[in-house]
Amino acid sequence: MKQRIIVVGNGMVGHKFIDGLMSNEKADEFEVITFCEEPRLAYDRVKLSSYFDGSSAEDLALTTEDDYREKGVVYTLNDRVVSIDKDKKTVTTAGGKTEAYDKLVLATGSYPFVPPIPGGDQEHCLVYRTIEDLEAITASAKESKVGAVIGGGLLGLEAANALKNLGLKTHVLEFSKGLMARQLDEGGGQLLCEKIEQLGVKVHTGKNTKEIIEGDECRYKMNFADGSELETDMVIFSAGIRPRDELAKQAGLDMGERGGIVIDNHCLTSDKNIYAIGECALWNNFIFGLVAPGYQMAKVAIDHIIDKHEEEFTGADMSTKLKLLGVEVGSVGDAMGQTPGAQCYTYNDGVAQVYKKLIVSKDGKKLLGAVLVGDTESYGTLQQLFINGMDLPAAPEQLILPQLDGEAPVGMGVDALPETAQICSCYDVTKGDIQKAVQEGCTDMGGIKSCTGASTGCGGCAALTKQVMDAELTSLGVEVNNNLCEHFEYSRQELADIVRVKQIKSFDELLESHGHGLGCDICKPAVGSILASFWNDYVLKEEHVGLQDTNDIYLGNMQKDGTYSVVPRVAGGEITPDKLVVLGEVAKEYKLYTKITGGQRIDLFGAQLHQLPDIWQKLIDAGFETGHAYGKAVRTVKSCVGSTWCRYGVQDSVDMAIAIENRYKGLRAPHKIKFAVSGCTRECAEAQSKDIGVIATEKGWNLYVCGNGGMRPRHGDLFATDIDDDTLIKYIDRVLMFYIRTADRLQRTSVWLENLEGGLDYLKEVVIDDKLNIGQELEDDMTRNLANYQCEWKTTLEDPEKLKRFRHFVNSDERDDNLAYVAERGQRRPATEEERKNRIPLVEIAD
Amino acid sequence: MHATDTTQDTQSAPGTAEQQWVEVCAKSDLVPDSGICALINQKQVAIYYSKRLDEVFAIGNYDPIGKANVLSRGMIGSIGDHTVVASPLYKQHFDLRTGECIDSPEHTVPAYEVRVHNDRVEIKI
Numbered sequence: 001m002k003q004r005i006i007v008v009g010n011g012m013v014g015h016k017f018i019d020g021l022m023s024n025e026k027a028d029e030f031e032v033i034t035f036c037e038e039p040r041l042a043y044d045r046v047k048l049s050s051y052f053d054g055s056s057a058e059d060l061a062l063t064t065e066d067d068y069r070e071k072g073v074v075y076t077l078n079d080r081v082v083s084i085d086k087d088k089k090t091v092t093t094a095g096g097k098t099e100a101y102d103k104l105v106l107a108t109g110s111y112p113f114v115p116p117i118p119g120g121d122q123e124h125c126l127v128y129r130t131i132e133d134l135e136a137i138t139a140s141a142k143e144s145k146v147g148a149v150i151g152g153g154l155l156g157l158e159a160a161n162a163l164k165n166l167g168l169k170t171h172v173l174e175f176s177k178g179l180m181a182r183q184l185d186e187g188g189g190q191l192l193c194e195k196i197e198q199l200g201v202k203v204h205t206g207k208n209t210k211e212i213i214e215g216d217e218c219r220y221k222m223n224f225a226d227g228s229e230l231e232t233d234m235v236i237f238s239a240g241i242r243p244r245d246e247l248a249k250q251a252g253l254d255m256g257e258r259g260g261i262v263i264d265n266h267c268l269t270s271d272k273n274i275y276a277i278g279e280c281a282l283w284n285n286f287i288f289g290l291v292a293p294g295y296q297m298a299k300v301a302i303d304h305i306i307d308k309h310e311e312e313f314t315g316a317d318m319s320t321k322l323k324l325l326g327v328e329v330g331s332v333g334d335a336m337g338q339t340p341g342a343q344c345y346t347y348n349d350g351v352a353q354v355y356k357k358l359i360v361s362k363d364g365k366k367l368l369g370a371v372l373v374g375d376t377e378s379y380g381t382l383q384q385l386f387i388n389g390m391d392l393p394a395a396p397e398q399l400i401l402p403q404l405d406g407e408a409p410v411g412m413g414v415d416a417l418p419e420t421a422q423i424c425s426c427y428d429v430t431k432g433d434i435q436k437a438v439q440e441g442c443t444d445m446g447g448i449k450s451c452t453g454a455s456t457g458c459g460g461c462a463a464l465t466k467q468v469m470d471a472e473l474t475s476l477g478v479e480v481n482n483n484l485c486e487h488f489e490y491s492r493q494e495l496a497d498i499v500r501v502k503q504i505k506s507f508d509e510l511l512e513s514h515g516h517g518l519g520c521d522i523c524k525p526a527v528g529s530i531l532a533s534f535w536n537d538y539v540l541k542e543e544h545v546g547l548q549d550t551n552d553i554y555l556g557n558m559q560k561d562g563t564y565s566v567v568p569r570v571a572g573g574e575i576t577p578d579k580l581v582v583l584g585e586v587a588k589e590y591k592l593y594t595k596i597t598g599g600q601r602i603d604l605f606g607a608q609l610h611q612l613p614d615i616w617q618k619l620i621d622a623g624f625e626t627g628h629a630y631g632k633a634v635r636t637v638k639s640c641v642g643s644t645w646c647r648y649g650v651q652d653s654v655d656m657a658i659a660i661e662n663r664y665k666g667l668r669a670p671h672k673i674k675f676a677v678s679g680c681t682r683e684c685a686e687a688q689s690k691d692i693g694v695i696a697t698e699k700g701w702n703l704y705v706c707g708n709g710g711m712r713p714r715h716g717d718l719f720a721t722d723i724d725d726d727t728l729i730k731y732i733d734r735v736l737m738f739y740i741r742t743a744d745r746l747q748r749t750s751v752w753l754e755n756l757e758g759g760l761d762y763l764k765e766v767v768i769d770d771k772l773n774i775g776q777e778l779e780d781d782m783t784r785n786l787a788n789y790q791c792e793w794k795t796t797l798e799d800p801e802k803l804k805r806f807r808h809f810v811n812s813d814e815r816d817d818n819l820a821y822v823a824e825r826g827q828r829r830p831a832t833e834e835e836r837k838n839r840i841p842l843v844e845i846a847d
Numbered sequence: 848m849h850a851t852d853t854t855q856d857t858q859s860a861p862g863t864a865e866q867q868w869v870e871v872c873a874k875s876d877l878v879p880d881s882g883i884c885a886l887i888n889q890k891q892v893a894i895y896y897s898k899r900l901d902e903v904f905a906i907g908n909y910d911p912i913g914k915a916n917v918l919s920r921g922m923i924g925s926i927g928d929h930t931v932v933a934s935p936l937y938k939q940h941f942d943l944r945t946g947e948c949i950d951s952p953e954h955t956v957p958a959y960e961v962r963v964h965n966d967r968v969e970i971k972i
């Protein structure tokens with residue numbers, strides 16, 4: 001007879017338990033049933049916030065129904081267990097099901113605590129725990145302009161980040177004096193507060209909400225105990241979590257004074273057939289609100305159920321490292337310094353806004369805890385010193401003091417760690433596990449992640465994991481690999497350096513000297529772009545042709561049916577009526593579909609290969625130039641109308657936009673580059689969503705860098721304020737050239753900046769302070785590059801040899817007979833499969 | 848199928864019963880490390896010339912995944928031992944020698960024998 005295990009709750013820990021038990025060698029001795037109140041099986045709650053960045057419920061899922069079925073796990077969703085009969089050993093659900101168990105595992109997690117505030121139960125007062133909660137927040141945010149989060153802890157700040165990204169004016173209300181009161185000391189909490197305020201989230205500490213009533217300007221008004229008030233359209237409660245122990249209470253299990261199901265070192269409750277694991281369990285009078293301790297409990301409970309009795313739960317490391325609203329925060333061990341006799345070192349840099357504190361034992365030999373705000377580089381070292389109880393170096397303060405230039409960083413190489421050192425606490429992966437994985441053939445982070453699970457949870461251990469991996473690879477004599485592709489054993493940046501230093505002018509030359517094979521669709525365009533960025537040669541020179549994507553070869557974007565689009569440059573979005581007429585005439589003649597693009601210009605779609613030269617000849621004769629819509633190159637400079645017409649404009653944004661577009665047009669880069677110039681702070685050109693954004697001020701211009709629209713929007717960072725025209729251009733030259741030199745293949749400026757060591761501050765040092773003393777060089781590179789500008793269509797049209805390529809067939813003047821179009825809203829579009837089959841009236845195609 | 852320059856092989860073997868060698872264009876019409884398209888017996892054929900290998904390849908021009916006549920406009924290169932073209936639409940790789948799609952082998956395109964004869968490109972079709 002199989003033992004029957006019932007798991008109540010299919011959250012992160014419940015699932016971990018099931019997964020662990022089913023992959024145990026004794027799995028076939030057990031039959032597992034699980035009940036979950038949520039409408040789906042376990043998902044990654046730790047990454048819940050990524051739901052707002054576009055992750056779907058499937059992306060977050062930790063398992064699938066198919067997987068459970070395959071493993072024989074019986075599950076019921078959408079049903080809550082409401083009672084336990086300890087004597088009969090059964091559970092009963094709200095849906096009326098009763099099932100018997102041999103062993104019962106409670107993994108019911110916790111719920112967000114909502115303080116009993118009058119008015120706190122209104123429609124737009126929400127919590128942040130499940131996917132459904134996030135859906136409710138998204139819906140509410142659509143009808144709101146201002147949002148308030150009650151609670152300035154870890155989760156509260158995550159919620160605030162979400163509201164800010166949803167475009168709301170965001171407030172955080174914290175009861176105590178500082179943020180993240182559980183993890184940070186007062187100094188750390190205060191600095192975090194300042195930093196977050198600079199990012200536009202308003203923090204109010206010492207606020208005790210008394211009631212939420214109807215507002216005057218917003219939907220609600222919150223009244224505080226100190227007499228102050230705040231208007232908001234929605235409220236998110238994040239005032240702590242409470243264990244979901246109602247079931248255990250009903251069953252008469254031992255409970256903690258303030259809730260929580262009491263467990264022993266084997267995760268057993270006061271009933272020998274019932275276990276409790278995860279956030280509902282109380283061990284040593286302590287609830288663990290993190291997932292890693294829950295996973296350890298799951299492991300311990302499995303060990304006990306299969307009668308091995310080897311493992312015990314003996315507490316867990318609560319160290320955390322995260323990036324909240326872009327601010328790095330780390331907390332290790334006893335951050336508050338509550339251990340008797342504890343001493344501390346503090347480093348507070350008010351200029352750079354970095355706060356670090358070490359708490360050491362009375363004898364100064366061991367690390368007890370640490371607080372890091374603004375710079376968490378030493379987190380890995382400190383956390384390892386702490387959990388492994390290692391001896392501190394002679395001058396521990398060195399661990400938090402900044403390094404002077406040229407000095408080797410103080411820290412502890414990963415070599416110093418014992419093999420048993422836990423590197424990833426989320427998945428309990430040790431240094432030894434990672435070394436073993438490397439020995440068995442995992443040579444990149446992807447491999448290590450899928451093989452050991454390390455760094456797939458909160459991600460806090462990624463840097464350390466990579467260090468251990470790299471160290472092991474090195475000790476095995478393997479070179480650490482960041483190769484572009486199978487043809488080049490170099491990264492994009494290394495190849496760029498080679499091209500620049502060795503003055504290499506063609507792909508073949510580079511392949512011959514530094515690569516092998518024939519190249520591919522990854523390295524060819526990448527090298528093409530590097531060559532173009534440094535030498536800005538005509539891209540269709542014979543030796544460059546093979547490097548270009550079809551879009552670049554034919555100087556147009558290929559559409560789904562193999563035809564192309566035609567996008568002439570319309571600098572700054574300014575266009576004369578005469579030019580508009582020409583576009584209309586050309587479109588009419590070739591029956592092209594026309595549409596205004598999101599980049600303030602006009603796209604003509606459906607041009608056949610052989611028509612492109614004729615079309616472009618007409619456009620160029622009328623004074624147009626190519627818009628480089630096909631290249632990884634400068635695209636558009638969007639503008640608003642600015643001071644010439646607009647009653648609010650403080651500078652001529654159109655003039656500046658046109659100047660910028662004409663300066664940088666044709667510039668090739670690792671990815672496309674977009675700009676915008678707004679004439680005043682109302683920001684009608686949406687400059688903050690562009691790679692380079694310029695906003696007029698009374699005194700000059702504010703420059704924003706590294707914004708992005710598209711797949712993962714990012715607001716640009718304010719880089720310099722009130723600068724004049726020349727400084728503006730100087731900074732843009734330097735930022736862009738530095739980007740072109742150092743970014744990875746297909747990396748937009750936004751992602752580049754996020755990966756740039758030292759981030760925005762470093763970029764400012766390089767560009768504004770010229771710390772690397774390369775400013776002039778960057779500007780010269782740019783000047784040289786821009787001097788080589790040519791309209792590629794103009795050059796192409798002047799060369800009959802090149803024009804030969806613009807025919808569908810080398811040996812016939814016929815056109816592609818596969819094209820078919822239908823009429824819609826007065827224009828034509830490609831016919832669908834269905835329409836082709838049914839021979840829906842097709843429209844004529846211009847020859 | 849592929850062939851290198853066979854100018855010395857002047858009396859090359861005739862095709863099989865159904866298949867004939869058809870003269871398509873001059874060798875100078877080929878674009879080094881890139882492709883062109885020819886219309887042969889109402890079939891669209893993509894022809895590529897790899898300068899490094901000094902070899903000419905020919906496969907069908909129709910991309911069965913993107914459903915358009917575009918393969919001649921893809922980028923050529925190698926994946927391991929395969930010489931391939933990447934479709935310009937959705938970037939799947941087709942083996943220039945066998946026509947097989949490496950990323951989803953359930954798709955193949957026709958592959959043709961090519962030879963260069965007196966500086967003329969000929970395809971067996």
Ligand code: SRM
Nearest residue numbers: 557565596597598599600601603629708709710711712748
């Ligand atoms: C035509 C246009 C849509 C429209 O009808 O308005 C368009 C069309 C395409 N976009 Fe776009 N994007 C167009 C404006 C935008 C904008 C808006 C803007 O520029 O202000 C964005 C968001 C802003 C941004 O880039 O930050 C945008 C974000 C993208 C992205 C996502 C980029 C990202 O980093 O997230 C892609 C995909 C990519 O580049 O990898 C993309 C890719 C494409 C491609 C190239 C997809 C493809 O491979 O076929 C489309 C080519 C169309 C063509 O044949 O010309 N398009 N695309 C717009 C052309 C603007 C222009 O005048 O050049």
Ligand SMILES: Cc1cc2nc3c(=O)[nH]c(=O)nc-3n(C[C@H](O)[C@H](O)[C@H](O)COP(=O)(O)OP(=O)(O)OC[C@H]3O[C@@H](n4cnc5c(N)ncnc54)[C@H](O)[C@@H]3O)c2cc1C
Nearest residue numbers: 009011012013014036037045080081108109278279290291
């Ligand atoms: C936004 C957010 C961010 C977080 N970030 C981090 C982080 O960075 N690092 C970290 O370590 N932790 C983080 N956490 C905490 C982490 O998610 C929890 O520690 C973890 O989910 C606990 O797992 P659990 O299985 O105990 O509880 P849950 O994951 O909550 O699972 C419990 C499940 O049981 C169900 N249930 C409860 N009662 C019943 C019943 N009677 N019958 C049937 N089903 C029932 C619940 O509906 C729920 O689905 C975060 C949490 C949130 C909300």
Ligand code: SF4
Nearest residue numbers: 559597598603710711
């Ligand atoms: S959003 Fe998508 S579909 Fe629309 S133009 Fe951009 S890439 Fe094409």
Ligand code: FES
Nearest residue numbers: 424426457458459
């Ligand atoms: S510590 Fe969280 S993923 Fe490794």
